Amino acid sequence: KLAELSSKILPPAMLGMLGGGQLGRFFVIAAHEMGYRVTVLDPDLNSPAGKIADVHLCAAYDDREALESMAQSCVAITTEFENVPAETLEFFEQTRIVRPAAAAVATAQHRVKEKNFIRDAGLPVAPFHVIESAADFNSVDAAIYPAILKVARFGYDGKGQARVSGREEAEAAFEQFGGETCVLEKMLALDxxxxxxxxxxxxxxxxxxxxxxxxxxxxxxxxxxxxxxxxxxxxxxxxxxxxxxxxxxxxxxxxxxxxxxxxxxxxxxxxxxxxxxxxxxxxxxxxxxxxxxxxxxxxxxxxxxxxxxxxxxxxxxxxxxxxxxxxxxxxxxxxxxxxxxxxxxxxxxxxxxxxxxxxxxxxxxxxxxxxxxxxxx
Ligand code: ADP
Ligand code: MG
CATH class of the missing domain: 3.30.470.20 (ATP-grasp fold, B domain)
Structure with missing residues (x-):
């Protein structure tokens, strides 16, 4: 393991990228400039990174065949998509270098795990409550309102968020999000x-x-x-x-x-x-x-x-x-x-x-x- 950690991967090795958006595209460009090749996994045939990659595996992030193909051809694998299933990264971790690690991605991709981690690490976060069911609103201090309700998973660019002035609106928003686990966060006056x-x-x-x-x-x-x-x-x-x-x-x-x-x-x-x-x-x-x-x-x-x-x-x-x-x-x-x-x-x-x-x-x-x-x- 130590030898593996200190080993350097040299061009023209094939690197694996999970996700084919613009972040993946810039990774492909950087890797190409440095002499590496890149395989991109993304289910979208027209993904920005897939189009310029050496190999585009056009399949779902849990497609066993595609994952096996990537593990076979790529020495090291990374991600540009934080919602890649943690199990996919764990699969690659058995045989390949994976950076960042599955555990870190799992923390960052779930708002509850993320907030708890940051708070437990002793770093300052906005006041928040975890809402798993409508009953959880009972234990919320009214001082948290006005607040923002954020779905715990798959939110981005402000999607899966609702600004709520009080409990009634918060409950309605929670219902609208389909009862998914959410974080209710105090609305702050940001400077x-x-x-x-x-x-x-x-x-x-x-x-x-x-x-x-x-x-x-x-x-x-x-x-x-x-x-x-x-x-x-x-x-x-x-x-x-x-x-x-x-x-x-x-x-x-x-x-x-x-x-x-x-x-x-x-x-x-x-x-x-x-x-x-x-x-x-x-x-x-x-x-x-x-x-x-x-x-x-x-x-x-x-x-x-x-x-x-x-x-x-x-x-x-x-x-x-x-x-x-x-x-x-x-x-x-x-x-x-x-x-x-x-x-x-x-x-x-x-x-x-x-x-x-x-x-x-x-x-x-x-x-x-x-x-x-x-x-x-
Ligand atoms: P996303 O995953 O969509 O980036 P964020 O939680 O970063 O979700 O929210 C997007 C933006 O909404 C923030 O950059 C900020 O401008 C605003 N916002 C989010 N939470 C708060 C808050 N508690 N108080 C004030 N503004 C907020
Ligand atoms: Mg943000």
């Missing part, structure tokens, strides 16, 4: 949201990317600004909390940690066991991007230099702007410091992440101004 993306290798070395400042629209990340325009103390606190979480999880891989800032309080919101949307700026703003870092951890190499070389502002591009067909991308290419990334998705649905752009400049304020001008154009 700021920030996130930290880090990579932790098998020896416990950690490289953190600069803290990003995030704004959301309708529960979906809209803009990330790096470095976050906040105090050094806050930046250091967020970074330290993210590292502590990764250590306590014994995490090996790339981890995204979202924070709420309320006054002088900083709380952990949630964690993602994979690269994170708020880390997309690293593609254009850092010496090593979060996807190369994922390849490096998986293949057992030292972590890349995570330094910011250019302050960056990232803006998500949602399907909403396809209302009159394909947008005029010429306007985006007309800005020299703007980097456009389109994910190659066919169906531009409202709220669907279709791409993003990043503007780099000498400081975050300049980059932000340019990004907002570009968005208007």
């Amino acid at each position: 700021l949201e920030v996130s930290v993306v880090l990579a932790r290798d098998v020896h416990g070395h950690v490289a953190t990317f600069p803290v990003a400042e995030n704004s959301h629209l309708n529960g979906i990340l809209d803009i990330s600004i790096a470095p976050a325009r906040c105090s050094d103390a806050l930046r250091e606190k967020a970074t330290a909390l993210a590292i502590e979480l990764a250590q306590k999880l014994e995490y090996v891989g790339v981890l995204g940690v979202e924070f709420f800032v309320c006054g002088d309080q900083i709380l952990v919101n949630e964690i993602a066991p994979r690269p994170h949307n708020s880390g997309h700026y690293t593609l254009d703003g850092c010496v090593t991007n979060q996807f190369e870092q994922q390849v490096r951890v998986l293949t057992g190499h030292v972590l890349g230099d995570a330094r910011l070389h250019s302050p960056s502002v990232m803006v998500n591009i949602l399907g909403n702007i396809w209302h009159d067909g394909e947008p005029d991308w010429a306007a985006a290419f007309a800005v020299p410091a703007l980097k456009l990334h389109l994910y190659g998705k066919h169906e531009p649905r409202a709220g669907r992440k279709m791409g993003h752009f990043t503007v780099v400049d000498v400081n975050a304020d300049n980059a932000y101004g340019l990004a907002m001008q570009a968005r208007e154009a």
Whole structure:
């Protein structure tokens, strides 16, 4: 086992990626640049990563034949999709290198396990209650309202969430979610949201990317600004909390940690066991991007230099702007410091992440101004 831990996987080895979304696509691009090959497992024939992978296994995440095929051809396997069944990762763990581990993914993919883990680790979280049945509302202190009810599994981009002013609305929302286990969380007056993306290798070395400042629209990340325009103390606190979480999880891989800032309080919101949307700026703003870092951890190499070389502002591009067909991308290419990334998705649905752009400049304020001008154009 020790020999395996310290062994380095070299190109042109085949790596396995569970999930074929944009995060998987950027992983494939990074792996290809480094000389590796990638097999992607995703049930969608048109998945962004599957289309550019060396091999696309188009099958369900629990398809035995596909899993056996991946285990046979791939020396190491990672994920971009936090809802991949934990059993799938456990299957690969019997014979292959799997990073992050099944246990860490199982914690991150279930809001109750996630919140309990963070709280039990002694880190600050928003006040919450676990709701498994309507009777659980009896023991909820009314002071928690107004609150947000969040389904424990499969929620993303604000989906599976309802803002509720009191018990009646909360019970109605719980029923609407089909009685699934939920977390009822106090609604906070947020001054700021920030996130930290880090990579932790098998020896416990950690490289953190600069803290990003995030704004959301309708529960979906809209803009990330790096470095976050906040105090050094806050930046250091967020970074330290993210590292502590990764250590306590014994995490090996790339981890995204979202924070709420309320006054002088900083709380952990949630964690993602994979690269994170708020880390997309690293593609254009850092010496090593979060996807190369994922390849490096998986293949057992030292972590890349995570330094910011250019302050960056990232803006998500949602399907909403396809209302009159394909947008005029010429306007985006007309800005020299703007980097456009389109994910190659066919169906531009409202709220669907279709791409993003990043503007780099000498400081975050300049980059932000340019990004907002570009968005208007
Ligand atoms: P998702 O899995 O969809 O990212 P989050 O729990 O991160 O779910 O919620 C999405 C966004 O909704 C957050 O980034 C934040 O803007 C807002 N939000 C979530 N929980 C709270 C809360 N307790 N108080 C205030 N705003 C919240
Ligand atoms: Mg979130």
